[in-house]
Amino acid sequence: MSSLRALCSGLPLRPLPENRGRWAGVPHAPVRTPGLSPAEEQLALRNALRYFPPDTQELLAPEFAQELRLYGHIYMYRFCPDIEMKAYPVEQYPCRTRVAAAIMHMVMNTLDPAVAQFPQELVTYGGNGQVFSNWAQFWLTMSYLSQMTEEQTLVMYSGHPLGLFPSSPGAPRLVITNGMVIPNYSSKTEYEKLFAMGVTMYGQMTAGSYCYIGPQGIVHGTVLTVLNAGRRYLGAQDLAGKVFVTSGLGGMSGAQAKAAVILGCVGVIAEVDGAALMKRHKQGWLMEVTDSLDRCIERLREARKRKEALSLGYHGNVVDLWERLVHELDTTGELLVDLGSDQTSCHNPFNGGYYPVQLGFAEAQSLMASDPAAFKALVQESLRRHVSAINRLAQENFFFWDYGNAFLLEAQRAGADVGKTGANRTEFRYPSYVQHIMGDIFSQGFGPFRWVCTSGDPQDLVVTDQLATSVLEEAIAGGVSPAVEQQYMDSIRWIREASQHRLVVGSQARILYSDQKGRVAIAMAFNQAIACGKIKAPVVLSRDHHDVSGTDSPFRETSNICDGSAFCADMAVQNFVGDAFRGATWVALHNGGGVGWGEVINGGFGLVLDGTQEAGQKARMMLSWDVSNGVARRCWSGNPKAYEIICRTMQEDGGLVVTLPHAVADERVLQRALRL
Secondary structure, rough: OOOOOHHOOOOOOOOOOOOOOOOOOOOOOOOOOOOHHHHHHHHHHHHOOOOHHHHHHHHHHHHHHHHHHHHOOOOOOOOOOOOOOOOOOOHHOOOOOOHHHHHHHHHHHOOOOOOOOOHHOOOEOOOEEOOOOOOHHHHHHHHHHHOOOOOEEEEOOOOOOEEEEEEEOOOOEEOOOOOOOHHHHHHHHHHHHHHHOOOOOOOOOOOOOOOOOOHHHHHHHHHHHHHHHHHHHHHOOOOOEEEEEEEOOOOOHHHHHHHHHHHEEEEEEHHHHHHHHHHHHHOOOOEEEEEHHHHHHHHHHHHHHOOOOEEEEEEOOOOHHHHHHHHHHHHOOOOOOOOOOOOOOOOOOHHHOOOOOOOHHHHHHHHHHHOHHHHHHHHHHHHHHHHHHHHHHOOOOOOEEEEEOOOHHHHHOOOOOOOOOOOOOOOOOOOHHHHHHHHHHHOOOOEEEEEEOOOOOOOHHHHHHHHHHHHHHHHHHHHHHHHHHHOOOOOOHHHHHEEEEEEOOOOOOEEEEEEEHHHHHHHOOOOOHHHHHOOOOOOOEEEOOOOOOOOOOOOOOOOOOOOOOOOOOOHHHHHHHHHHHOOOOEEEEEEOHHHOOOOEEEEEEEEEOOOOHHHHHHHHHHHHHHHHHHHHHHHOOHHHHHHHHHHHHHHOOOOOOOOOOOOOOOHHHHHHHHHH
């Protein structure tokens, strides 16, 4: 088995490693059908071979060509490392800087088989969220990171490490771009070809920026979403006895089962892939499983009646489950579900993100590769049935929302009845969860702040949990608005219960929703604890790109932007650039995310705290911008909560100077002017 030192020594070429092909017993990405012409196939092969010296190309060329024809992409399986892929303690990496070692820790975590959805295809989550395009890129990146000094920056072009370039200690050590395709060519069809040719990559959000922390990454957001949905739609603070039905148990969607139990409700999650379902069950994220629809309904009824906290995985298609719930309603008059959503990878509906109800899992995978047009037709028919069942239930006291996975967008494209009279382009019959549930939370600056203890020691994570809790408690004691206090209390409850729910999968990481003031204060507390040895190794700060700023996504993160700028991406780009020169250790800019290629631009960061005064200064400056950029944008869109936050921040921080809108235009003034 390879060592970390061998992993950092560059591509293994003499001798070449044995080609073991696809591993058995590991989930694999669906076969892609990019439809390359002969000339494009030749170009894809040429692009793959450029990583290798001429004396190896005669052996590798036919091998790579076969991968392209069998799987629709050249993954270079021969070069998949035989090391145990995981986030090793930062001291074990052979690097010239601890910052580079911290990045390597994060990279390897995204490819840990316990974390990644399709580890051998370098897919972390979402069906197509790539860390790299092929294994040669992984080896070269690790080699560059091991050589890097504090006066160099590694540049990444859609998975391809362009090289180490002269830089300065204050600049980012790593700059990542993924999928930066010219807008007129940023179609999904074009993407499939460009990815197959090895020239661009869909990094999702945190996969391609090396910041993914396993399914925990969205558990807190899922908890807050379902909690606030209960408050808004059901008028309930306590969700005991309430039923939440959804689908998907993959990388991101695996969070739903855990969130249901934390909230004390009954969560029923459908999943067509038995391997994904059993993975969550074995990890303790899913309490029970069944492949019987009768048993599923029976168990749901029992738990609902007893007000039992339950996460139940149904091994089957969610459309069958929704239609069965309709049948129960129509035949017994009993509405068995209160809240519902969907967390399939519907941004990628025709290549494994959504499976049609008419076919079994294996049969669907086969048709997807052999007849993509027929598969697409079945998916769209399934989406129409899916929506029809939800529409029937919604006639009763049942509430559904779009979870930002492009479900309603793809359903609309399939001809499903999701329209809303008088709606704009980002609105449907059912709201995006940002519009009605999480939008105001974002506008107050709250979002998914994250940290990773690079020592790999669970005790360091315990210390950070205690510090974060103390910081928020002190903030409340110092006086905050009732709305902010509610969010802080929700976060304190979360962090206190986190250790009880076995949330860590992969790196010793935590997520906590906080605002700008809280994030900065928590970072300062961590940095001081590292300086005095209370925390044994550097801590990496990051966030989900799904936050108050960093992501322009008209059907999700910015779906509540009402000034007409929902389709503009200035915020994401400014976030990427602004974080870079305010102290981020690395920055990333992506085309694509949870709602699909060409539908979103998002920017993210990683910041290493090492206990130094410089790290503290960078964190204070960068984290403040990272949040206030988004709050200011929402302020200009007419959100009163964002306006209030900006005004208060200006009073507290003399260095902040912004232009504020004078007032919301009077409707009567507009009407009179337009009549002229």
